[in-house]
Amino acid sequence: MELLGRQEVWNITYDHALGETASYFFTQIRDNAKIFGRRSAKNGHVLVPPRAFSDETLLPTTEWVEVGPGGRIEAFTMVYERFNNLPDPPYAFGYVLLDGADTALGGYFKGVDLKDPDAAARQLAIGTRVITKFAAERKGDPLDFWYELA
Amino acid sequence: MSGDRVGIIGIGQSAFRSRRDDASYPDLVREAVVLAMADAKLDFDAIEAIVYSLSPDAMVGIGNAERLGVDAVGGRNKRFLRINTGGSTGISSVAAAYYHVASGACDVVLTAGADKVGECGDSQTVLNKIWDPTYERALPLGTINMLAMSAVRYMRNYGMTQEDMARVVVKNRRHASLNPNAHLRKVVTLDDVMESRLISWPIKLMDCCPQSSGGAAMVLASEQFIRDNHLDAVWITGLAHRAETYWMGDRMGNNPTAEHADAYALRRSFEKSYKMAGITEPPKQVHVAELYAPFSNTEFHAIDAAALCPPGQSVPMMRDGMFELGGWIPVNTSGGTLCTNAIAVTAMARVAETALQVWGRAGAYQVEGARVGIASGNGGDHQIFGTMVIEA
Numbered sequence: 066m067e068l069l070g071r072q073e074v075w076n077i078t079y080d081h082a083l084g085e086t087a088s089y090f091f092t093q094i095r096d097n098a099k100i101f102g103r104r105s106a107k108n109g110h111v112l113v114p115p116r117a118f119s120d121e122t123l124l125p126t127t128e129w130v131e132v133g134p135g136g137r138i139e140a141f142t143m144v145y146e147r148f149n150n151l152p153d154p155p156y157a158f159g160y161v162l163l164d165g166a167d168t169a170l171g172g173y174f175k176g177v178d179l180k181d182p183d184a185a186a187r188q189l190a191i192g193t194r195v196i197t198k199f200a201a202e203r204k205g206d207p208l209d210f211w212y213e214l215a
Numbered sequence: 216m217s218g219d220r221v222g223i224i225g226i227g228q229s230a231f232r233s234r235r236d237d238a239s240y241p242d243l244v245r246e247a248v249v250l251a252m253a254d255a256k257l258d259f260d261a262i263e264a265i266v267y268s269l270s271p272d273a274m275v276g277i278g279n280a281e282r283l284g285v286d287a288v289g290g291r292n293k294r295f296l297r298i299n300t301g302g303s304t305g306i307s308s309v310a311a312a313y314y315h316v317a318s319g320a321c322d323v324v325l326t327a328g329a330d331k332v333g334e335c336g337d338s339q340t341v342l343n344k345i346w347d348p349t350y351e352r353a354l355p356l357g358t359i360n361m362l363a364m365s366a367v368r369y370m371r372n373y374g375m376t377q378e379d380m381a382r383v384v385v386k387n388r389r390h391a392s393l394n395p396n397a398h399l400r401k402v403v404t405l406d407d408v409m410e411s412r413l414i415s416w417p418i419k420l421m422d423c424c425p426q427s428s429g430g431a432a433m434v435l436a437s438e439q440f441i442r443d444n445h446l447d448a449v450w451i452t453g454l455a456h457r458a459e460t461y462w463m464g465d466r467m468g469n470n471p472t473a474e475h476a477d478a479y480a481l482r483r484s485f486e487k488s489y490k491m492a493g494i495t496e497p498p499k500q501v502h503v504a505e506l507y508a509p510f511s512n513t514e515f516h517a518i519d520a521a522a523l524c525p526p527g528q529s530v531p532m533m534r535d536g537m538f539e540l541g542g543w544i545p546v547n548t549s550g551g552t553l554c555t556n557a558i559a560v561t562a563m564a565r566v567a568e569t570a571l572q573v574w575g576r577a578g579a580y581q582v583e584g585a586r587v588g589i590a591s592g593n594g595g596d597h598q599i600f601g602t603m604v605i606e607a
Contacts, residue, residue, distance in 0.1 A: 068236045073276060081348045113464070114350040120460050121472070139467035140364035140475065144355060146414040148339045151355045158354060159364060162468040169464035171354045182416050191371045207353040 086117045089129070095205035100197065102166050104128040113166040133163035134197035135215060140169070141189040143179050155179040161195055161212050172197075173211040188214065219438040221316045222448030223570045223605070224323075225255025229429030231398040231555045233333040240275055243329035244287035247430030247560075251327065255434040256446070262434070263321040264294035268308035268328030270301055270559045270594075273341040275331050288327050288432075301345070301594030302507065303456075304328070305431065305563025306601035310454050312435045322440040329430030330559035338426055345596060347461075359423060359510070361463060361596055363415040366512035368467065368476035370417070373527030375515060377417050379534065381408035383511035384421050384553065386539050391550025393540075393579040398427045398555040408511075417512070424509040424556035431560035433567060449574045453492030453604035457484040463596060478513075481591060481600040482520035488589070489522070492604035497522045501604075502585040503572045504546045505565040507592045509556055518546060521589055521602075540580060548572065548580045562592025566603055573607040 083091065086103065093099045102113035103126035110119065111130045118125050141159030144151075157177055160169035175198070179185045194215035203209040227250025229235075235243055252259065265288045267281045277283060281297040284290075294315070300307040305328070312326040332338055339357040346356045369375050385405055391397035403421060411420040441448045457480035459473040460466065466475035473479035485497075494500045504521060508514035518529035523544055532538065538546040547553070549568040552561050569588035571577045577585075585607075592601045 070236065075273065075276070079348070083349050087349045110469075120462075120465075139464070140367055142360045142363040142367065142418075143416045144360055144414070145412070145416070148355075148357065149337045150340045151343070151357075156355065158360075159367075160464045160467055167469040168462065168471075169468045171351055171356070171464060173354075182413055186367075186416055191368065207350060 086115050090115050091205040094199070094209050095203045098199040098203070099131055100133045100163060100170070100210070101129045102132045104130050110167040111165060112168055113163060113170045130165060132165040136161040136163035136195055136197065138189055138191055138193045138195055140191065141174060143182055143185055145182065157185065157189060159189065163197065175211045176213045220450045220452070221313050222436055222438060222441045222450050223433055224436050224441060224446050224448045225251040225257065225434035226567045226570060227251030227254060227432040228396050228564060228567055229431070230396045231427040231429035231557055233398065233426065233428065235331065235428045240277060240280060240329060240331055241283050241287040243331065243428065243430045244284050244327055247329060247432040248288050248325065248327045251325070251432035251434050257323065257434065259289040261323045262289060262293065262325045264315050264324045265290045266308045266311040266315070266324065266326040267295065267297045268305050268326055268559050268563055269297055270299050270304040270330070271341055273344070274335050274338065274558055276335060284328070288325060294321070300599045300601070302509065302558060303562045303592030303594030303599050303601045304558070305560045306566055306590060306592035306603065307456065307562070309433060309563055309566045309603070310456060310601055312433070313451055313454060316435055316437050323434065323436045325432065325434050326563065327430065327432035328559045328563070330557035331428040332426035332556065332558055333428045335426065359418055360415040362510045362513055363418045364463070365475050365516070365597065366417050368474070369512060369516060372476045373530055375512065375530050377409065378405065379530050380417065380422055380511040381405050382533050383514045384408045387547050387551050387553045390540055390548050390580055391554035394549045397550040398425050399550070400554070418510055422511040424553050427555050427557040429557045429560070431563045431567060433563065449570050450606050451603055452606045453488035453494070454602065455484045455487035455491070456599070456601045457481070458599045461596065461598060476516065477526065478516045478520040478593070478597070478600065481517065481593065481602065482522070484600045484602040485521050485589070485591070488602040488604050492606070494604060498524065498544070501544060501587055501589050503548060503569065503582045503588040504544060505549065505551065505568045505588070505590045506546055507552050507562055507565055508547065509552045511553060514546065517591060521591065540582065545582050548577065548582060562601065565590040565592060566605070569603070569605045573605055
């Protein structure tokens with residue numbers, strides 16, 4: 066028998082509030098090109114991205130701490146496949162432990178030749194030093210900054 | 216708890232495919248339920264509660280699709296509960312069914328669900344939405360590159376290579392070729408995997424699970440009911456769940472609690488399951504394992520977390536064929552998640568396949584003499600884990 070189908074699209078707009086902690090973080094990025102974490106008083110850990118409370122101590126974080134702009138790569142990948150609603154490949158991104166932080170912050174890696182994947186992987190090896198770069202025009206969002214090899 | 220055991224008395228699974236154009240979503244749920252009820256040799260009237268296994272709504276494209284599923288599971292006027300823990304949903308659902316019985320609230324409970332991932336044209340878009348809109352959504356995160364980053368750290372920590380990852384694919388595809396319900400059943404070579412196109416370094420196309428459609432259902436019952444009705448069963452003797460932090464960047468950096476290379480909470484969950492089952496030396500006491508691993512690299516840290524070997528030793532042991540059918544402890548004899556992934560029921564299939572093995576009903580991929588098996592499920596951003604020990 067003939068089997069029928071039906072195509073459907075979900076297109077929903079949300080207007081998310083960021084809350085106080087993330088608002089401060091993105092305002093500092095937008096206005097001063099600086100990245101801040103939050104220190105957990107009990108164990109001293111600096112959480113980046115900043116959070117209002119520590120999931121380890123379960124207490125509120127108490128202090129803003131500027132971190133970076135230098136750091137070291139903790140994880141990376143290079144994407145070569147095209148996905149709907151994601152950037153055109155290839156691109157590299159991953160996580161960086163910024164100087165002064167205890168947890169790693171995600172971002173794109175730019176300025177690395179991705180033509181030879183295995184060679185790019187060697188360039189982005191865990192432990193490699195990077196520097197945070199900021200866009201000249203900043204909106205206060207996660208794409209205002211990225212990482213380049215130091 | 217009453218102290219009585221909880222048994223599995225019925226199992227139903229679809230033959231998983233990319234698409235099932237002959238069946239609507241509730242039809243697919245119903246298909247698995249009918250198979251499980253026939254296997255249990257019970258009438259629907261015997262079912263006292265239903266645990267409905269359904270991961271993100273957007274994957275099937277139906278908001279709160281458990282509404283549509285109520286009829287398919289015979290849920291009218293019965294206890295009904297939806298479970299969603301992402302990829303681990305299926306094993307979480309079996310656990311919830313277990314607790315219905317173990318608490319003494321019910322004697323017979325059905326858990327069931329289905330997925331039609333093959334109908335979702337944008338599964339990685341759906342999975343990008345599991346990251347928070349505040350800090351991380353703007354990054355091109357998805358489950359593939361999240362676990363590619365786990366692979367990168369595992370390579371650094373334990374020396375896993377891309378060829379080692381390919382070995383997992385070759386093994387599981389060979390296993391799947393023996394399982395008529397598996398989605399990807401074609402045997403592949405190491406070269407086939409290595410030459411498949413790069414998706415997210417070091418993960419290639421054949422290192423990835425497929426997007427599958429199909430359903431699964433299981434019937435659980437109290438030991439008393441099983442004995443009174445002279446039913447055949449295998450037993451859930453240990454189970455646990457554990458979660459770890461949402462933040463992937465907290466699983467690296469300075470002295471992380473849960474290292475992203477490993478599966479920290481999965482290890483803790485297995486420890487608890489083994490303790491409950493009285494298993495003190497897993498490598499000596501476990502005969503077969505179905506470990507949730509949607510990408511080839513993740514099978515290594517799953518084997519490590521199940522304490523079948525010291526961390527990282529799974530890599531040389533895989534090279535030696537120790538986890539193949541006929542090997543030391545066969546892992547993912549059904550082909551596993553790598554060959555079939557209908558997300559809402561994938562982790563239920565791990566439990567079901569383990570049960571079939573210790574029951575001696577695994578057909579062409581039966582592990583001879585298997586009496587004790589383990590199963591696991593991983594959900595969220597590698598974050599919420601469930602484990603079970605199942606014994607004959």
